[in-house]
Amino acid sequence: MLDFEKPAIDMKNLSKSFGEHSILKDLSFEVPRNKIVTILGFSGAGKSTLLKHMLGLLSPTSGSISVLGQNLQDLDEDELREFRQNFGMLFQYAALFDSFTTYENVAFPLREFTKLKEEEIAIRVHELLSSVGLEESSYYKLPSELSGGMRKRVGLARALALNPRIMLYDEPTTGLDPITTKMVNDLIVSMAEKNKDRGMTSVIISHDVKASLSISDFIAFLDRGRIVEYLPASEFAKSENELVKRFINL
């Protein structure tokens, strides 16, 4: 059973090594519910590795991780696969199915994981696509016929299809032009707002300090496998941590 009193994600003394290489180091970290939390850090700090633990795609060498009150180590592979339906994911490359239209991409998780009828799916797909600001003219286009920004919108609509409790974003704006970057950041905030009532937590991995300061509730800084700073976004720019100061002033 999901426990809605517990934090969205709770890591306790989590360590991860690959062979001799210790990547995450005795990390304790809580993501509160219904907030937007950004994890910043230099390349190679372990951010994506951390995200994979949240999804149960990797398991810790020691320590524990609970998501929505559920200890992930207590789940077997099948249970984990089922549990992942609590997550929506948007990655750097929207990872759409190239041979599927916009409509089919968004309908895919609904067809795969729900028992909705085609008419109900149609209603839901329209709802999702209009919530990310896509017009009907793009519903029957292939990803190759869409701009980068539109592909992100489709990816986001698909990620939200199953009403995830937790949205994970791994570098959602890396490689995008400034205008598309702003659009994606605005969308992240507006999706968090729209889904607040039913409860949705957002975890973002990013290099973009300026955007993080304006869209997040909390910001963590991961340095070589350790969380060395974790503050409300409004206080993050005043951090006394030398590495954080350097990162902000880059």
Ligand SMILES: Nc1ncnc2c1ncn2[C@@H]1O[C@H](COP(=O)(O)OP(=O)(O)OP(=O)(O)O)[C@@H](O)[C@H]1O
């Ligand atoms: N499966 C693996 N086996 C061995 N080493 C790994 C594995 N996955 C990640 N690593 C190592 O762990 C370290 C952290 O990688 P990770 O991808 O988590 O960093 P990151 O903070 O996401 O970096 P970036 O900002 O470049 O995406 C790297 O040194 C990487 O080589």
Ligand SMILES: [Mg+2]
């Ligand atoms: Mg990464």
